[in-house]
Amino acid sequence: MATPGHIWISDKIIEIESQHDASLIGYGTPSYITVHNAGSAYDISDSFLLCGQRYLYFPPVYYNVYRSALVFDTSSLGVGFTVESAKLRLYCNYKNLNTDFDVVVVKGADIEDIPVKADYGDLLDETESRGSINSADVTVEQWAEIELNQYGRPEINVTGLTKFGLRSSKDIDIVAPTDVNVVRFSSYFGDYSAKLIINEEFKFRYIDADGIKRAVQSTKTGDIGNSGYLWVEGTYLHYIDANGDVWRFEGTLTGLTGKIPSQISINTKSGIDGTKLCYIDDTGAERCFEGTIG
Numbered sequence: 444m445a446t447p448g449h450i451w452i453s454d455k456i457i458e459i460e461s462q463h464d465a466s467l468i469g470y471g472t473p474s475y476i477t478v479h480n481a482g483s484a485y486d487i488s489d490s491f492l493l494c495g496q497r498y499l500y501f502p503p504v505y506y507n508v509y510r511s512a513l514v515f516d517t518s519s520l521g522v523g524f525t526v527e528s529a530k531l532r533l534y535c536n537y538k539n540l541n542t543d544f545d546v547v548v549v550k551g552a553d554i555e556d557i558p559v560k561a562d563y564g565d566l567l568d569e570t571e572s573r574g575s576i577n578s579a580d581v582t583v584e585q586w587a588e589i590e591l592n593q594y595g596r597p598e599i600n601v602t603g604l605t606k607f608g609l610r611s612s613k614d615i616d617i618v619a620p621t622d623v624n625v626v627r628f629s630s631y632f633g634d635y636s637a638k639l640i641i642n643e644e645f646k647f648r649y650i651d652a653d654g655i656k657r658a659v660q661s662t663k664t665g666d667i668g669n670s671g672y673l674w675v676e677g678t679y680l681h682y683i684d685a686n687g688d689v690w691r692f693e694g695t696l697t698g699l700t701g702k703i704p705s706q707i708s709i710n711t712k713s714g715i716d717g718t719k720l721c722y723i724d725d726t727g728a729e730r731c732f733e734g735t736i737g
Contacts, residue, residue: 455643458640465562467511467562470507471485473505478508479617479619481563484563487560489630490630494625495578506620512566515604517600517601518600518604520601526641526643529591529639531589532587535583535585536583537626538578538627540625541624542620545577545578545611546577546587548607548608549571550608551569552606556604562608573595576589599639
């Protein structure tokens, strides 16, 4: 258990596998618009994740529109977790392309906790990209990664379920297919399940004298080790890692410089002063580092 004064660097990479996901399969003949605008999928499958469109002439002519729903349990992140960056990692096990398209991540707030056929229609008005990858950049039997953009990252629910949809850019633009253009990813079964990879926003963390977790949000330069010394110099809070390398965090210094072993309690003698992280250095002088403290 962490004790008052315990210091550590928070810069986590967290991997969360999908809890539920499904392909939502639109099907019909002879009108593409009828299939595209349907309020419910013709079929649903949790055996794989499909994205794309298909036109076939047997006869009769028929169309498929493939959308997918993904549900992740992100409640373990907890209150106070700040997402720095995030991406979907999907394993491609098949694709059939005559024309390239973008695999587009869209808002999934209306998706049921366990996807249902009606989610196909609920995704129809979700046209703004949360991140995308071109089908030409997706390789069979390899992982594809889709970075979430400034609209996608805030939709990660740190206290509950996070939901996203997958749509083809041709589907979004209502462009009827004239051939087969489909990418298929693995579902939530097995080692190749869909994953949400989240980088936590960098924070310098510690436990205060009351046992409360505190954090200074700052800008890091370089990688951070797990032990060493801290001191303030100029506008930087410096840190020596276990290898003896020096890294620094930019902020605003008030007071003189000092040096403390990282295991010494920061707050037992001084503590939080407004937006300042204050401590007693090894000479007995009080030092403060001003930043964003929570």
